Every structure is written in structure tokens, then in C-alpha cells.
Amino acid sequence: MRTAFWLPEDGHLDPFFLVLANTESARRRGARVMTYTEVVGFSRAGDRVTGVRLRDVMSGAETAIACQAVINATGAWSGLVARLLGVEVRVVPVKGVMVVLSHRLAHAAINRCHKPGDGDIVVPALSVAILGTTSAKVPHPEVLPIEWDEVRRMIEEGALMLDGVTTARAMRAYAGVRPLYDLGAEAEGREMSRNFAVIDHEVRDGVKGLTSIVGGKVTTYRLMAERVVDLVARRLGVRNPCTTADVPISDHDDSLDQLRHRPAQLGVPKPHSGEHPLEPLLCECEMVRPRDAAPWFADPAVRTLEDVRRRTRAGMGPCQAAICSYRLAARLVTDRGLDGSQATRAMADFLETRWRGVRHVFWGSQLRQAQVGTGLQMELFNLDRQLAIDGDRPETREPRLPSRRPVPAEARG
Ligand SMILES: Cc1cc2nc3c(=O)[nH]c(=O)nc-3n(C[C@H](O)[C@H](O)[C@H](O)COP(=O)(O)OP(=O)(O)OC[C@H]3O[C@@H](n4cnc5c(N)ncnc54)[C@H](O)[C@@H]3O)c2cc1C
Structure with a gap:
């Protein structure tokens, strides 16, 4: 290694806690979260969407919710959901494979200084580290095969950056899907834009009450939320300014916050010190x-x-x-x-x-x-x-x- 840079403003987040913090924050403000519930259709009155049809994917039970507005924020599935109303949203599912390593190899994200490529980033995730990632278009958001070659290549590339990549145990590999908005260019994978688009289907397709938000990245998700919610709120006659940029997501001292500090909270009692033994643990x-x-x-x-x-x-x-x-x-x-x-x-x-x-x-x-x-x-x-x-x-x-x-x-x- 010849040169290394430390970027104090660089950061990483835990996607599980982020999603939970968002849903719990919404629930505290009156939202209802329905897990394992899939939108399978819409009801319409003329050119207006008046409700969604839902299916519980565990029980198969179908229900319906009447509504004045629908925001289609289904990532790589946005095109499939829009198609239920006969409109097109050109989103390209792009697979990324990740390898979970058995140790927290570093306390900050470590990235190779080159054009983004496979196996060039290691991100700490509580007790483990995640080595990422690949980038390949897939035909459907749920077709995410993990090839042995992809895993091997990532570990080889990652080892060039950090010794621990080969000494740690590779515990598992998994794949996620990026929702890249197809601007019509012939770009492939990493060349494709990470921009996002708010699609007002009333203006574009004559379907009132439907708005799609597609593309983007985690780092832009609050801006994306602000743009789409502002548009829908205006249509519903709500004039209050959007506060998402100013309100912390976790504004409540709840168990989610405490999870982050669990190792420090639990501490390690000194042997023979008379301190209380650790609580029994589930995991x-x-x-x-x-x-x-x-x-x-x-x-x-x-x-x-x-x-x-x-x-x-x-x-x-x-x-x-x-x-x-x-x-x-x-x-x-x-x-x-x-x-x-x-x-x-x-x-x-x-x-x-x-x-x-x-x-x-x-x-x-x-x-x-x-x-x-x-x-x-x-x-x-x-x-x-x-x-x-x-x-x-x-x-x-x-x-x-x-x-x-x-x-x-x-x-x-
Ligand atoms: C390997 C990889 C690495 C990445 N690295 C970064 C990074 O370093 N920085 C960054 O900013 N971003 C990164 N991203 C991008 C980021 O993860 C995505 O942009 C982001 O997760 C997209 O969020 P989303 O809510 O739009 O879509 P998703 O998180 O995919 O959520 C869409 C949801 O819609 C649900 N859904 C689908 N169909 C229906 C239906 N019919 N009814 C109800 N629900 C439905 C799906 O089940 C899913 O839960 C990465 C992505 C991948 C895959």
C-alpha cells in the first residue's frame, strides 16, 4: 500500500436499524405497518385510483384499503407494481452480492481508491464485517443467484485491501437488489445512474392518485421522501412544510437506540469482583x-x-x-x-x-x-x-x- 486517506465525514449505517427506526417512528405518529402484505391490485373510479388490494403472503387472505393517494416506493419492484395499473416505470434490477466476515475488521468503512469494482469495500456491522459488492443486471428482482466465482473474486480482491479478509471466516454470502432508474441509456451496472425520479402519473399517464419514486440510494432516501411527499401533500391540499430534513428519525429513547450500545451496556464483569454476573443471553x-x-x-x-x-x-x-x-x-x-x-x-x-x-x-x-x-x-x-x-x-x-x-x-x- 502506498497511500491511505482518512475521510472524517465518511460514515456507515445499519440497514436493519434504519428500516426499523423509520417504521417505529411512523408508528408513533399513527401509521400502521403491515408486514408480509403485498399489493396485488388497485381499485379505480374512472381515471382515479381509489384503493389498493392486498394479499397476506403467509395466509393468502386478501383485503382492500380505500385511499386518496398511493405512493409506489417498491424499489426494484416499482415497474411490476406500476404495471398493475397499466403504466410503465422503467426500473432495472441490479444484483449486488455481499460476503459476511466473522469479525469486525475495522471500525470504519474501508474502501479501495479506484473506480468502483467488486470486493472493494469492507463495512463494519456490529460484531461482523461485510465485504461488498458486485453489480450485475438481473431479469427479475427475485432472481438473485450467488455464484461461487463472485464470492471467490470478492474475497481475492478484498484481501488486496485488508489482510483480515482472508484470515477472518467467511460466514455467509447474500445478495441484494438495487433499483436503478433506466434513463434510456445503454449503461450497464455500475455505469448506470444512481439518480432518482419522482413520477407524477397524473401528469404523465393520466392516472390520478398514483405517484412513483424510483432509483436513488440509501444516502438520498430522505430527500427522495421529501420530494414525493411534498408532491402528494400538495395534491391533497396540505400546505404544511415537510420536516423530514430536521426531525431525527429516532426521537424517542426506545430499545432501538439501546441496541447500538448493547456491548457497552452489558460490560464484562471482572472475575472474583463480586459484581453481578451477566444476564443470561438468548444469543x-x-x-x-x-x-x-x-x-x-x-x-x-x-x-x-x-x-x-x-x-x-x-x-x-x-x-x-x-x-x-x-x-x-x-x-x-x-x-x-x-x-x-x-x-x-x-x-x-x-x-x-x-x-x-x-x-x-x-x-x-x-x-x-x-x-x-x-x-x-x-x-x-x-x-x-x-x-x-x-x-x-x-x-x-x-x-x-x-x-x-x-x-x-x-x-x-
Ligand atoms: C449490494 C448493494 C449495495 C449497496 N450499497 C449502497 C451504498 O453503499 N450506499 C447507498 O446509499 N446505497 C447503496 N445501495 C442501494 C440501496 O440499498 C437501495 O437504493 C435502497 O435499498 C433502495 O430502497 P427502496 O426502499 O427504494 O427499495 P427496497 O429496499 O428494495 O424496498 C422495496 C420494498 O418493496 C417491497 N415490495 C415489492 N413489491 C411489493 C408489492 N407488490 N407490495 C408491497 N411491497 C412490495 C419489497 O418487498 C421491498 O421490501 C446498495 C444496494 C445493494 C443491493
């Missing part, structure tokens, strides 16, 4: 206490153990839920009244989602770690045989992970 890797998870088990928007994971980070650390999964499943029995079979099914579903990421990095110490996890779940907890025993009982099929609508065959390629 040792991420230091999640039972009381951190308890409110989420009481929240109806939380419907699977995956939801608890996103809100607490339980299961996201180095052992990838090998231990905490059964403690979380036990909470489904004590806090939600599920029976043992249902909780076992929920635990298996939870482990399945962890497995989806782990299987891409099966080598070296991660392979050994996965064998420990499999041994615990299959030999000690008897999970696979228990599932087979319970398999015939229909009530064990709830709660299950949502079944999304199938991706169209032409998009699967």
Missing part, C-alpha cells in the same frame, strides 16, 4: 438478552423468527443461530402459546434461511463450523427426525415462511 454472539427480544414477541407485526432476528440481530453472529435458534423457538412456546411441534417447525424455517447464506461459503473453518451447527441441530436437538414425526400434523405447518408469488418462468431464464 451470545450478538449479546441479545431475553428482554431485548421480549417486546418483539408481543408485536403482531413480528410473525416469524426471521422478524425477531432482523429486529435484535439474534442469529446473525459467528455461529449463525446454531445455539440461539432453539432458545428463540422456546420463546414461541412461552410468549406466543405455540406447541412444541409448531415451534420446532418455526425453528427449522429459521435455520433454513441462515443455511441459504452459509452454503455459499463452504470451505475451511466455515465448513467445520457448519458441521458443528448441523451436529447440534440434528444429533442433539433431533431436529430432522422431529420434523418427520410431526410432518403429518397439519397444525405444525404454521407459522411458515411466506410463499411469494412464483417468479415468472421467462424471468428465471
Whole structure:
């Protein structure tokens, strides 16, 4: 390495906490958040949108909500949602693969000084670090294959920047999808614009009550929100100035804020000092206490153990839920009244989602770690045989992970 720059104004954020902070802030102001609920259609009166039709992707139940205005903010899915009303939004889904490394390799984002490319950024994320990323157009936002070659290339590139990339254990790989707004240029992946657009469908397509917000980045999301909400508010006759630029998202001393300070809060008692021992933990890797998870088990928007994971980070650390999964499943029995079979099914579903990421990095110490996890779940907890025993009982099929609508065959390629 010849030169390094430190940018004091550089920063990083936790996307899970950011989304939660936004939804919790909206709920405190009266919004209703409906998780696992998909817009499947609209109702219209002439040229005006008068409501949305919704489908619960877990139960399949359909409902409808009447409304005066709809904001289509569905990222890479914006084009598919707009198509339900027969209008076009040209958004291109661009896949990015990321690799989770078992240690927090640095306390700041580290970026290679070259034109953006694969494996050129390492971002700390509480106990772990994330190595990013790739950039490739995909035919559908839910077709996100992770190729072995992509993972290998990222680790090789990342190692040129930071030794720890190869000494840390690659714990899992996952892919996200960027919603890039197609301005019509023949650009590919990273060459495509990260700009955003507010589309007033009343002006452009003659569909009253529908506005789309597409493109952009996380770093511009509040500006995007301001632009689109200002437009819709004006149409509804609301003249109050938008305050999103001035109001902190987390303006409440709630558990979300405390999560950030958990390691400092828990502290480490000195041996033989007479200090109280640490509270028992639900998840040792991420230091999640039972009381951190308890409110989420009481929240109806939380419907699977995956939801608890996103809100607490339980299961996201180095052992990838090998231990905490059964403690979380036990909470489904004590806090939600599920029976043992249902909780076992929920635990298996939870482990399945962890497995989806782990299987891409099966080598070296991660392979050994996965064998420990499999041994615990299959030999000690008897999970696979228990599932087979319970398999015939229909009530064990709830709660299950949502079944999304199938991706169209032409998009699967
Ligand atoms: C690998 C990668 C790295 C990135 N790095 C950065 C970075 O360093 N800095 C930065 O600023 N940005 C970055 N981005 C971009 C940023 O993550 C995205 O721009 C941002 O997440 C888009 O937010 P969104 O809300 O528009 O879309 P999304 O976060 O995709 O949300 C859209 C939501 O709409 C839901 N939805 C879809 N269809 C329906 C329907 N019919 N009914 C109801 N809901 C529906 C989806 O389930 C989804 O939850 C990165 C993206 C990726 C993939």
C-alpha cells in the first residue's frame, strides 16, 4: 500500500436499524405497518385510483384499503407494481452480492481508491464485517443467484485491501437488489445512474392518485421522501412544510437506540469482583438478552423468527443461530402459546434461511463450523427426525415462511 486517506465525514449505517427506526417512528405518529402484505391490485373510479388490494403472503387472505393517494416506493419492484395499473416505470434490477466476515475488521468503512469494482469495500456491522459488492443486471428482482466465482473474486480482491479478509471466516454470502432508474441509456451496472425520479402519473399517464419514486440510494432516501411527499401533500391540499430534513428519525429513547450500545451496556464483569454476573443471553454472539427480544414477541407485526432476528440481530453472529435458534423457538412456546411441534417447525424455517447464506461459503473453518451447527441441530436437538414425526400434523405447518408469488418462468431464464 502506498497511500491511505482518512475521510472524517465518511460514515456507515445499519440497514436493519434504519428500516426499523423509520417504521417505529411512523408508528408513533399513527401509521400502521403491515408486514408480509403485498399489493396485488388497485381499485379505480374512472381515471382515479381509489384503493389498493392486498394479499397476506403467509395466509393468502386478501383485503382492500380505500385511499386518496398511493405512493409506489417498491424499489426494484416499482415497474411490476406500476404495471398493475397499466403504466410503465422503467426500473432495472441490479444484483449486488455481499460476503459476511466473522469479525469486525475495522471500525470504519474501508474502501479501495479506484473506480468502483467488486470486493472493494469492507463495512463494519456490529460484531461482523461485510465485504461488498458486485453489480450485475438481473431479469427479475427475485432472481438473485450467488455464484461461487463472485464470492471467490470478492474475497481475492478484498484481501488486496485488508489482510483480515482472508484470515477472518467467511460466514455467509447474500445478495441484494438495487433499483436503478433506466434513463434510456445503454449503461450497464455500475455505469448506470444512481439518480432518482419522482413520477407524477397524473401528469404523465393520466392516472390520478398514483405517484412513483424510483432509483436513488440509501444516502438520498430522505430527500427522495421529501420530494414525493411534498408532491402528494400538495395534491391533497396540505400546505404544511415537510420536516423530514430536521426531525431525527429516532426521537424517542426506545430499545432501538439501546441496541447500538448493547456491548457497552452489558460490560464484562471482572472475575472474583463480586459484581453481578451477566444476564443470561438468548444469543451470545450478538449479546441479545431475553428482554431485548421480549417486546418483539408481543408485536403482531413480528410473525416469524426471521422478524425477531432482523429486529435484535439474534442469529446473525459467528455461529449463525446454531445455539440461539432453539432458545428463540422456546420463546414461541412461552410468549406466543405455540406447541412444541409448531415451534420446532418455526425453528427449522429459521435455520433454513441462515443455511441459504452459509452454503455459499463452504470451505475451511466455515465448513467445520457448519458441521458443528448441523451436529447440534440434528444429533442433539433431533431436529430432522422431529420434523418427520410431526410432518403429518397439519397444525405444525404454521407459522411458515411466506410463499411469494412464483417468479415468472421467462424471468428465471
Ligand atoms: C449490494 C448493494 C449495495 C449497496 N450499497 C449502497 C451504498 O453503499 N450506499 C447507498 O446509499 N446505497 C447503496 N445501495 C442501494 C440501496 O440499498 C437501495 O437504493 C435502497 O435499498 C433502495 O430502497 P427502496 O426502499 O427504494 O427499495 P427496497 O429496499 O428494495 O424496498 C422495496 C420494498 O418493496 C417491497 N415490495 C415489492 N413489491 C411489493 C408489492 N407488490 N407490495 C408491497 N411491497 C412490495 C419489497 O418487498 C421491498 O421490501 C446498495 C444496494 C445493494 C443491493
